[in-house]
Amino acid sequence: DTVHxxxxxxxxNNDGWDKTGYTAPSVQGQAAVIAEAQQxxxxxxxxxxxxxAHGTATPLGDPIEVAALNQAFGRDGDALAPRSCALxxxxxxxxxxxxxAGMAGLIKTILMLRHRT
Numbered sequence: 001d002t003v004h005x006x007x008x009x010x011x012x013n014n015d016g017w018d019k020t021g022y023t024a025p026s027v028q029g030q031a032a033v034i035a036e037a038q039q040x041x042x043x044x045x046x047x048x049x050x051x052x053a054h055g056t057a058t059p060l061g062d063p064i065e066v067a068a069l070n071q072a073f074g075r076d077g078d079a080l081a082p083r084s085c086a087l088x089x090x091x092x093x094x095x096x097x098x099x100x101a102g103m104a105g106l107i108k109t110i111l112m113l114r115h116r117t
């Protein structure tokens with residue numbers, strides 16, 4: 001069988017307790033879990049060139065997700081050299097697939113790596 005990609009690290013959390021409501025996202029919680037996944041994978045933020053985001057196009061969720069990415073990748077005042085990191089979400093292509101959304105995002109990212117796009 002052909003190996004198309006290797007998942008080097010994952011992490012999960014519930015966005016932390018300090019947020020607007022149970023279903024609301026949290027900048028601190030999301031930034032922490034992104035940083036934890038990078039640590040588990042033993043990669044630095046400067047090595048990441050693409051992020052497949054949750055990206056549901058909601059006025060609450062998307063700004064929080066981008067703020068968390070900025071914090072986790074050192075864009076909140078830390079001195080990282082300017083660089084490019086693409087950001088996307090498969091939901092813009094096919095809509096929200098509910099429980100299959102994560103798998104669709106993973107497949108999209110693997111195909112991007114394969115085709116170098």
